[in-house]
Amino acid sequence: MASILLVEDDESIRNMYSTGLSNEGFAVTPISNAAEAKAFVESQQFDFILLDMLLGGMSGIDFLESTDLRIKAPQTRVIGLSNIGSDNIKERALSLGVVAFLDKAEYDPPKLSLYLKQLG
DSSP, X not given: XXXXXXXXXXXXXXXXXXXXXXXXXXXXXXXXOHHHHXXXXXXXXXXXXXXXXXXXXXXXXXXXXXXXXXXXXTTOEEEEEEOOOOHHHHHHHHHTTEEEEEEGGGOOHHHHHHHHHHHO
């Protein structure tokens, strides 16, 4: 099954998605910050990165700007998974290669799993 790097600073949300997606057969690597995510993408390949935009320290946008995944890992699909309602942040994320922007409140683990499976 697909591999996922889950970047979420809220421990309860990170655990919920990590457990739920793992139970659906995904190989999930849960981490709490963008700096750690950057180190992971330098050394491993993932099918998906689920990226919270409002992370402490380095934001999701900062992560995208500093990693340039479109060149280093073009096969990796980055999905913004956040509760942020800012159109500016969504537009910026999409311009940096994010393929979709999902609202956490609308995507519990089973619904997110189905979405990811449909993406392939």
